[in-house]
Amino acid sequence: MDIVYKLGQATxxxxxxxxxxxxxxxxxxxxxxxxxxxxxxxHQQDGLRYVFMPTVARDRAKRSALKGVLQTFFDNSTExxxxxxxxxSQAQLSTAELDRLxxxxxxxxxxxx
Numbered sequence: 001m002d003i004v005y006k007l008g009q010a011t012x013x014x015x016x017x018x019x020x021x022x023x024x025x026x027x028x029x030x031x032x033x034x035x036x037x038x039x040x041x042x043h044q045q046d047g048l049r050y051v052f053m054p055t056v057a058r059d060r061a062k063r064s065a066l067k068g069v070l071q072t073f074f075d076n077s078t079e080x081x082x083x084x085x086x087x088x089s090q091a092q093l094s095t096a097e098l099d100r101l102x103x104x105x106x107x108x109x110x111x112x113x
Contacts, residue, residue: 001040001054001061009053011046 003018004010010018016028032052035041040061043050054061074081086093093101 001035004041004052004054005058005061009051011049011051013049015052 003015007014007018012025012029012032015032016022016025019028022028032041032043032050036043036052039055041052042055043052045051056064070076070078070081074084
């Protein structure tokens with residue numbers, strides 16, 4: 001999905017070429033077909049090729065995936081999820097990123113979230 005989102009649309013060959021140590025072409029086609037059956041992709045035929053594109057905008061898909069992670073692993077606790085993210089990212093966050101997170105928290109407080 002990441003490759004299709006990055007390219008906007010992609011053929012099986014495009015996806016295979018973008019993968020490091022790619023599986024066989026038929027394996028890539030099978031995976032794209034499964035993603036289409038699950039409703040994540042749709043295709044248009046271009047000659048003999050299928051050109052795949054996402055069915056949902058990337059931002060919407062990110063929110064949906066994050067909501068699922070929040071429900072599954074954090075019992076819907078945003079606090080626990082943020083704490084876990086900070087724990088694993090602690091050494092990687094710059095002062096500017098920490099300041100931005102503080103701003104977002106202050107904004108949420110003001111908005112009564």
